[in-house]
Amino acid sequence: MKLRETQPEGTYTVTGMSLPVDMERRLQALGLTCGSRIQVVNRKRHGAMIVKIRGTRFAIGRLLAENIEVGEGQKDE
Numbered sequence: 001m002k003l004r005e006t007q008p009e010g011t012y013t014v015t016g017m018s019l020p021v022d023m024e025r026r027l028q029a030l031g032l033t034c035g036s037r038i039q040v041v042n043r044k045r046h047g048a049m050i051v052k053i054r055g056t057r058f059a060i061g062r063l064l065a066e067n068i069e070v071g072e073g074q075k076d077e
Contacts, residue, residue, distance in 0.1 A: 003038070004047065004065040011039045012070035019067050031056065037073050 006012055014036050017024050031054040032038070041050040047062025060068075 011073040
């Protein structure tokens with residue numbers, strides 16, 4: 001499923017990204033890599049969302065979230 005389709009407070013695993021190479025490399029440098037866990041903290045009205053990756057919160061826009069594939073993750077302990 002797309003990151004944009006996820007629910008707040010959910011934890012997911014990144015399974016793939018279909019972004020331009022420079023954008024994908026920038027996200028990888030920030031810790032967003034395939035196999036990493038991502039927690040959706042909040043969703044804003046117009047598609048932007050706040051996510052937590054490796055302990056750091058990021059704001060991700062709607063178009064970016066549309067191109068990040070995630071799978072169901074484990075529940076946080």
